[in-house]
Amino acid sequence: GQNIDQPTEMTATEGAIVQINCTYQTSGFNGLFWYQQHAGEAPTFLSYNVLDGLEEKGRFSSFLSRSKGYSYLLLKELQMKDSASYLCAASDSNYQLIWGAGTKLIIKP
Amino acid sequence: IAGITQAPTSQILAAGRRMTLRCTQDMRHNAMYWYRQDLGLGLRLIHYSNTAGTTGKGEVPDGYSVSRANTDDFPLTLASAVPSQTSVYFCASSEVTSSYNEQFFGPGTRLTVL
Numbered sequence: 001g002q003n004i005d006q007p008t009e010m011t012a013t014e015g016a017i018v019q020i021n022c023t024y025q026t027s028g029f030n031g032l033f034w035y036q037q038h039a040g041e042a043p044t045f046l047s048y049n050v051l052d053g054l055e056e057k058g059r060f061s062s063f064l065s066r067s068k069g070y071s072y073l074l075l076k077e078l079q080m081k082d083s084a085s086y087l088c089a090a091s092d093s094n095y096q097l098i099w100g101a102g103t104k105l106i107i108k109p
Numbered sequence: 110i111a112g113i114t115q116a117p118t119s120q121i122l123a124a125g126r127r128m129t130l131r132c133t134q135d136m137r138h139n140a141m142y143w144y145r146q147d148l149g150l151g152l153r154l155i156h157y158s159n160t161a162g163t164t165g166k167g168e169v170p171d172g173y174s175v176s177r178a179n180t181d182d183f184p185l186t187l188a189s190a191v192p193s194q195t196s197v198y199f200c201a202s203s204e205v206t207s208s209y210n211e212q213f214f215g216p217g218t219r220l221t222v223l
Contacts, residue, residue: 042214095210101151
């Protein structure tokens with residue numbers, strides 16, 4: 001079957017670094033997406049990885065290992081506005097996105 | 110540019126009633142999707158459409174129907190609402206290319222079935 005696993009909740013301190021892990025099993029693989037979702041709002045795109053390695057975009061970076069079925073989202077210099085849920089989604093052989101349940105990130109001052 | 114609009118924003122509905130959630134996109138994307146999001150379960154695909162005139166079933170299609178008469182509109186209908194359909198519903202669209210299918214989301218409809 002198809003499955004995405006990510007932690008339910010994480011807590012970090014303002015100004016620190018946090019890494020959110022995601023493991024996936026899909027029928028075929030066409031890339032890994034990370035989305036951010038603030039409470040009461042729609043998900044918004046953060047990053048996309050299809051090749052192994054690290055993609056950096058400002059304070060956010062995303063890593064992919066296809067052989068391990070593993071990705072992580074790295075958030076640096078955490079700000080209070082980063083408090084949100086982070087959704088991991090893998091694109092399968094039909095280009096459908098298989099979604100994880102999301103990781104709620106709580107930032108403390 | 111509006112992107113994706115959904116209506117209504119929220120709705121309280123009596124069980125057994127029929128309800129249509131509306132979704133319109135102005136990005137001319139070929140694919141559109143309906144998801145429901147429940148606490149702790151993440152986004153679950155209800156129905157999708159890869160192009161105008163075609164639709165497909167997702168993970169949780171029972172009790173829902175869709176149509177795709179044109180590129181821009183993708184309404185979701187609950188024929189006879191039940192309390193278990195209480196959820197937040199998101200419409201999304203994407204331009205599916207050879208390997209990239211970033212999805213863009215509407216603001217959501219919060220539906221309560223009593």
